[in-house]
Structure formats: C-alpha cells, structure tokens
Amino acid sequence: MWDYTDKVKQLYMNPKNVGRIDDANAVAEVGSIVCGDALKLYLKIDDKNIIRDAKFETFGCGSAIASSSALTEMIIGKTVEEAEKITNRDIADYLGGLPEEKMHCSVMGNEALEKAIKVWRGEKVTDHADVEGEIVCHCFGVTENLIRDVIRENNLKTVEQVTNYTKAGGACGSCIPKIEDILNEMAGEAGTAEKKPAERKPLTNIKRMQLVEETIANIIRPMLQKDGGDIELIDVDGRNVHVGLRGQCVNCRVSDVTLKNLVEAKLREFVEEDITVLEVKP
C-alpha cells in the first residue's frame, strides 16, 4: 500500500476541476493509455495572459488524479509567466509529498502544463511535451530531454530515482545502461559547466567547425586514447565531418562501430543532430 498523504487521498477521492472546457484556448494531452497514465489539460487564458480556468481529465492511479487536481488548483488565477515557473517538485510539495515511486505523476502534470502553454503561444508541439531528442525508454516513450530535465530539476543520482520520476526503465529495463550514461554524463557536467549541448538554432559554418573541434579535442579524443587510439579532424564540409582514425584504431576490427557509435554519436549530441561522420583512410 502506498503511503499517500491526506492531501493526496482527499484529492483523488474528490478531485477538483474535473472535466473539459469547451472554449479552451490551450489543450494538451500527455502520457498514454499504454503507459498506464495520461492527462488531458484544458486552459482558458484571457487577453491579459491570466489563466482564468483550468480543467483536466486523467487516466491513472490515485496520485495521478491528485497531481492533476493539484496542478489546476495551483495555476488558476496565475499569469502564464507565473505558471510556467511551476516545477514538478512544486506540485509534489502542494500535495504534501508523493512516494518516490509516484513522482512521475507530478512530472506528468508539469509536462502537460508546458505543452499547453506552447500550444497557446502557437509553438510547434508533437505528441509528447518534450520529444526533442531520441526516445530512451521505448516501453513508456520517455525522451532523453525529459530525463535530463527531470534529473536537473530534482537533482537525481540513481537509475531507480529516474524510473520513479519518469517511469523510464521501469518495464523491460533495456534502457537502464543508457540512463546510467546520461546520469554519469550529467554528473560530470555539474563540474565543468562548459560541456553543454549545442543550442538548437542552425549553426553557422564557423561555429559548427569550432564545436566539432572542441568536441573532438575534449570528449572524443580522450575516450579513444584510453584504448590506445586517436583521431584527426581532416575536414568539415557542411554537415559532413571527415576524420582519420589513428593509433590502435587503424588496425581495430570494430573501427566502423567506433565511428558510428562514438564519434558520430558524440558529434550529434554536442554539435548538431544531422551530422554524418566519414572516415578518410590513411
């Protein structure tokens, strides 16, 4: 039996603001019936950017219903800018806390709010609130960006915590190594603030070259050198990056794999999504 607070119990038994708003000007749906929880949020925002009304429909457990109710209570009367500052942690706090395993319910509330605001602003949204970045957990459709946001906002340290907050890794478990990588990488990031992923707007040629050089020098080369290999940047031609593998890599039977899974993956992560790496044989 979950250790729900009285506030959670009160709100799942008697949720507030259940239903739809027919003339809503922002509607967002997050989660899915496959995952076992889904939330549809309706907002009515006036011309002074104040959220006049908020209603919800939820498929999910007790804490999902309570989190949805809490979210609507928290945002009604607030301006969009104020509402935007609400984090999943604030929703959990409003409820007097949630069991660790149920924190993903508060994340779902936060996701729905962000997505609804995007819709209202006319920004482009896809099925999930945050589908930028690849899907890490295929069972629950959790993206890398969502995992990163949640780790950052809640200062998470372990895979188990990530599962509790996002459900990622909770079913087949095949993405757990990937979650570990993200955690390790972000733990490193905390020390060196420089290694931020590149911004999303299109890069100029010079900026792209600089980032490619930096990424090879600071991230890729040290990883290859650990195994006695090395890498040389030969040319950057648009989004095609030409490199030569050196040292042990020359004779390595899996150098193709290294090229794709390490060099290209890291460049895509830190420079641009659509970079292609081509090998120039010595």
Place this chain on the structure above:
Amino acid sequence: MNTTVYLDNNATTMVAPEVLDAMMPFLTERYGNPSSMHGFGGSVAKDIERARQSVARLIGADHDYEIVFTATGTESDNMAIQGALAYYRDRRHVITSRVEHPAVLSLCKKLEKEGYRITYVPVDHEGNLDMGVLKEAVDDDTAIVSIMYANNETGVIFPIDEIGLFLKERGIPFHVDAVQAAGKVPIDVNRIQCDLLTISGHKFHSPKGIGALYVRRGTRMRPILFGGHQEKGRRPGTENVPGIVGMGKAAELALTHLPEYAGRVSALRDRLENGILALFKNAGLNGNRDRRVPNTTNVGFEYIEGEAILLYLDGQGIAASSGSACSSGTLEPSHVLRAMGVPFTSAHGSIRFSLSRFTAERDVDHVLAVMPDVVNRLLDISPYWDSEKKEGRPITL
C-alpha cells in the same frame, strides 16, 4: 467506512478460529523444543507428526515423511528447484512458464545469469499453457520442470496431469507450485505424478510463515540449507511448531470444505463476475472461464486504471487486488496479463477478486451495489470516455 469485505484471498487468508485454537497451547505452555530429550519438549514432536499426516492427506501423499515443512511457499519453490539442480549437476536446462509466481521466475532469471538454459513456456490469450512448446523443450539436459497448478492472478488451472504423465515417461523431475490450488480444488500427487509440490499455509487459513514441500519418496535432491537434523536434514532449523500445528489443522479443515468451494464459493464467484460484466460494457474477463479455481475472477476495465479502482473500492471497505502497473511497486503491469497478450488498455484496469469459504452473499451484494459509482466516477475523470454518449473516445496517444 463499512466493515471490511475481504476479497483478496489469493494474497492471504484469515486464520480460521479452529486453527488459532489448535495453535494457542504451543504459543503458551507447550513451548518446548521437539528435539529435546525431555518429555516437556519431546512430546511436541508427536503434534508435529500429526500435522504432517494432515498435510499429507490434503494432497494425497502416500507417506507422511514425504512432507517437509518450510517457512513459505517461496522457500518451498526455491528448495525444489535448487535442490534438484544441486543433485543433477550436469543438467543445465530448466523448463517453467512465463506466468509463474516471482518465487520461481526470479530464481530462473538468476539461474539464467549463471549459465542455465531456461525455457519459459508461453500461454495463449486465455492463459492456457502452450503444451506443444513444453513438450518440444524437454531434452536430455533438462534437470527439472516447474509449472504452477493454478495461476494466482487469473486462477487458470494448468494441465498438470498431462505434464506429469509426459515427464514420468521420460524420467524428468516435475515440481508443481500448488500454492493457489491447495484448499480450493482436490490435489492428488499420485494423479499428477509429480515429484515435488509446493503449498503455503496462509493461503488456506493458517497463519503466515509456514509452508511445505512434498518430496516424493526416492526423489533425488540435495538440501539448500545446512544445519541440524530437523526434517531429516532436508530443511534444518528449529521447527515453527505453532505454525506447523496450525497448518495441520488448516489442512484438515480444507479437506472437509473442498465441496463448499466447488459449490457455494464457485456460485458466489460467478454471481459477482456475471454481475460486474453485466453492469459495464467496458469490462471483460481475463482468463479461461471454464478451467479455473473456484474462488478467483479477474476482470479488466477499459478506460480506467486499476489502482484508482482499488483506492475507490477501499474507500467503500472492499479489499481487492490489481495487475495495474501503478499498484505493483515495480511500475510494470502484471507479467501474467502481458504474457496473455491482454491489451495494455485493460491490463492497467484489471481487478482480481478472490473469495474464500468465509465470503458471504452480502459481501458480493455490497460489491455489486457500490461498483457502479466507483466505475462511473472514474469514467467521468477519464479522457478516454465520453460520459454523455456513454462510450469510449478514440485513443490518440
């Protein structure tokens, strides 16, 4: 809150009053150790042997010494499989099913990591075992086959007689996890022709912390616990005397109440099940309707989520269980329903009601009376249900 209507008897059962009475002397004045040389302790050994005879009778064992008392069903399952593997060291293959209890599945996962080959026999959409796969999988390397008698979530009974006969002809040890069958349907180890069979006391009205493993005379296995001479060295450790005596009494009672399960309990279960299925068009049965233990029903509700249903039922004083991801602790929907290919849409909304001989007509009346409000309130909240049109909405996500 009303008085509790307890419909979660596959999780655990109440201790029968007669069982408690039988145990009390061993929790008070008769606290001696049965291994002692003095009469104060030694006399207790006779009560253990009487309990052993009762348990043997419940499952049709020829000899009382074929019953080994353990602490839990989980321990019995582990002892059966690990004990057989410890003897057949050169055989590296185990056959089980995809819908076993975690006591067997988790062990098999661990064995897999250690290099064992495990065949997980699949089930069809009604939860029936794929006998073709099982028979194909058996080879010279197979050390043991472990299949449950009845599934804990759906109540579906497996064709263990057929498996037993098949394995007997090939000389392969057969373990049956009968935890969910004991006390609900007649068990006869000679009809099944199994070598090992697990039962757990608290599923048939004895207290928690007592289980047993039937070990057919001549079965090859080695102990997995080491210590004193208790249980002929097969399961060392000072006996749980009150538990053993309680389980003996419970076994005796279970045998006499078996006809009541086949009759009254089964009819009551059907009334509950048919009542719910008639009330809601978003509800469907999980599992084979005709081949089930008489006390269990598993209903899947579409468009609403199981944990929320449980919490609302709990608010009405009703205790049931769910295979939903949210109620599992691992955030994973039931492995049994997933193995059956139950769609996620209704696996998340599955509710198991499990009755006992202590379940009364009025308990079922109460559930049927409050169910519409519970389900309709959740349908009203659900984004997948149109409350005005009284039908599901297209599921877009």
